[in-house]
Amino acid sequence: MRATPRPIKRLGSGRVLAFGYVAVGITFVVTRLLLIWRFPPHMDEATFAQWTLNGYEQQGPALFQASPAASSRCFRGWASH
Amino acid sequence: MELGLEPVTAVRFVSFTASALTLAVVATFAARLFGDWAGLMAGALYPLLPFTVLYSVLGLYDPLATLFITTAMALQYEHARQPRLDLALLLGLTFAGGVLTKLTAYSALYLLPVSALAFDWSRAALPRRLFTWLGGLTLALLLAFVATRIILLSELADDLATARQQLAQNTLGRL
Numbered sequence: 001m002r003a004t005p006r007p008i009k010r011l012g013s014g015r016v017l018a019f020g021y022v023a024v025g026i027t028f029v030v031t032r033l034l035l036i037w038r039f040p041p042h043m044d045e046a047t048f049a050q051w052t053l054n055g056y057e058q059q060g061p062a063l064f065q066a067s068p069a070a071s072s073r074c075f076r077g078w079a080s081h
Numbered sequence: 082m083e084l085g086l087e088p089v090t091a092v093r094f095v096s097f098t099a100s101a102l103t104l105a106v107v108a109t110f111a112a113r114l115f116g117d118w119a120g121l122m123a124g125a126l127y128p129l130l131p132f133t134v135l136y137s138v139l140g141l142y143d144p145l146a147t148l149f150i151t152t153a154m155a156l157q158y159e160h161a162r163q164p165r166l167d168l169a170l171l172l173g174l175t176f177a178g179g180v181l182t183k184l185t186a187y188s189a190l191y192l193l194p195v196s197a198l199a200f201d202w203s204r205a206a207l208p209r210r211l212f213t214w215l216g217g218l219t220l221a222l223l224l225a226f227v228a229t230r231i232i233l234l235s236e237l238a239d240d241l242a243t244a245r246q247q248l249a250q251n252t253l254g255r256l
Contacts, residue, residue: 020121021108028104028128035138036093045140049088056082 092140099144100137103151104128110155146186149179153189160217161199164210169217173224180225190225193218 041049082091104127112120127133136144153175160168179186200214237244 017117017121021124024104024108024121024124024128028101031128031134032097032100032137035134036097037090039135039138041089042139042141045089045092048140049092052082052092053088056088 089140093138096137096140096144099148100133103133103144103148106148106151106155110151110158113155113158142183143185146179146183149175149182149186150189153179154192157192157196158199161196161214162201164213164217166217166220169220170224172217173221176221176225177228181228181231190222193222 082088086094104124107127108120108124110120111123136147153172156168156172156175160172176189179189201210232238232241
């Protein structure tokens with residue numbers, strides 16, 4: 001007596017798509033988070049980081065004040081190097 | 082910075098977020114054009130491209146500019162297919178964000194004539210649709226122009242060339 005073959009369960013295309021999109025998202029996030037602390041600083045981004053730090057330390061209107069004085073403050077910490 | 086990140090890392094997270102949003106836009110736009118599987122393929126290829134591997138973890142302007150350009154391209158297509166005021170306003174805000182980010186984002190504006198290929202040129206209610214489409218594009222360009230005027234709020238705007246030279250000298254002098 002032959003056993004009745006069990007029906008093969010197939011994932012619906014919607015589920016495969018959803019799984020694929022989630023996998024792509026996870027791949028992107030994991031690979032970038034692994035790399036984000038490993039790349040050496042680029043010259044330009046070092047400049048942007050300095051401006052970010054100065055902006056963070058000078059909270060308030062001074063952050064958006066584009067005057068010569070504010071411009072020179074962007075490089076305040078660099079003079080000592 | 083508030084989370085305790087170093088300045089370079091904080092800047093890099095801006096690029097990371099912009100790249101993640103670009104991935105979503107690329108996959109959505111490909112799915113809109115060629116179907117869900119094409120969207121998945123486009124999304125799967127995006128994280129593997131060496132260009133995006135590098136630029137999504139460096140704190141440069143480029144990932145943000147790329148986000149604005151790809152979003153503008155998708156919105157231009159949608160607005161040409163179905164001219165609507167909300168799409169035109171979103172397109173204008175995207176243009177504004179792009180032109181304030183980097184000069185290369187102006188390429189999003191140069192793509193405008195290409196969106197004519199997506200416009201339905203059949204005769205049914207053509208004048209009304211054409212008016213809505215071109216009116217929306219005019220509004221979007223106007224928003225982009227207003228965004229570029231923000232620079233006039235600065236005290237340095239009167240002598241921008243000198244200000245740029247001073248900024249470059251300060252930057253290069255300290256490196």
